[in-house]
Amino acid sequence: MPIEPQVTKSSANQDSIPVSIWHRDVFSLFKINYTPKAPLRELSVFCRKLSFLLGASIPIKTALAIVAEQLPGRGLRKHLPKLNARVQQGESFSSALKAAGAFPAFFCGFVAIGEATAKLPQVMEQMADFYEDQAQTKDELTAALVYPVAVAILMLGVIIMAITFVLPGYSRIFAATGVPLPTLTRGLLQVSQVVTTHGHWIFIGIGMLIFVLILFFRSTIGRVSLGRVILRIPIIRKGVNFRLTQSLHLLLSAGLPVSQALPLTMDVMDNLRVKNDIKKISAYLEIGKPFWEALREITYIDSLLISLARIGEETGNLPQTIEKCQSYYSQDYKRAIKRLNKLIEPIITLILGIGLGIIMLAVILPTFELATVL
DSSP, X not given: OOOOOOOOHHHHHHHHSOOOOXXXXXXXXXXXXXXXXXXXXXXXXXXXXXHHHHXXXXXXXXXXXXXXXXXXXXXXXXXXXXXXXXXXXXXXXXHHXXXXXXXXHHHHHHHHHHHHHTOHHHHHHHHHHHHHHHHHHHHHHHHHHHHHHHHHHHXXXXXXXXXXXXXXXXXXXXXXXXXXXXXXXXHXXXXXXXXXXXXXXXXXXXXXXXXXXXXXXXXXXXXXXHHHHHTTSHHHHHHHHXXXXXXXXXXXHTTOOHHHHHHHGGGGOOOHHHHHHHHHHHHHHHTTOOHHHHHHTSTTSOHHHHHHHHHHHHHTOHHHHHHHHHHHHHHHHHHHHHHHHHHHHHHHHHHHHHHHHHHHHHHHHHHHHHHHHO
């Protein structure tokens, strides 16, 4: 006879009282007591050293103690004593990694595969290559953006100084001479007057806008919305296809079926929209849909990946096909970063140069007017 669930008095009261969760969502945005993730470069070195030691038949307990003394950097080293202590107490390496909280779930899952298959040295070597490639790609993308951003900030500072300090001085000079100012100069002077008179309010308004945007983009809805918007950028879509095939290649080559490998790839993705779509693909696989058909439901997945995944599934060579895709997308993504680095600098310089040119015209044109009068 089935047991019917009984509702206690306390649970009934809980159901009848509306509970607001808004305050919890707001305060969760300001949490600072979190465990920072291990830097990619340090994680790569950690895996490389462990792979060498384990390949030399050194037990994991001894290998961890050796790596803890030799690992450069401070981001990962502070987590190693607790990690080593758990392993020394008999806990599995993968479980200790999960408990540390600083290691990606993708890494922990792959280590568990290595332990189950007795191929932990090979797995650590693969992880070292994987995170080294991730770190190099991240560094290249950062380097492509640092210089243009610095130039933009510098030139914007020059424009603001010209509007705030230079133009008001010229206006006083021409007001004394009675020379009429050109339309361009009068318009910029009005902007200058607003900035100098209400600058503190403008600064407060910009600060509040930035604060509200930070709150919004740290919420779940905001992160999904931001992820949907940035996926319209071609280089972002290339990066998603590259990371997906790179992580799938590692997992499929370890012997996992695609239905088990796909959920582990979510930890490699920074975009919440992409993570939700990976869950959607996993749900399609659970109901028996082929992998390539599930991929076709996601708009930003490249058509080449869909076509090759179909061929791989039909021929039973999906791991080899994904490996070919990973190699292609790796080269394509890195070429796109180099093109971005070459294009973004002149584009930003041109835009800000036009702004500076307008300000210079606003200064020079009245000077010609004054010269003709005198």
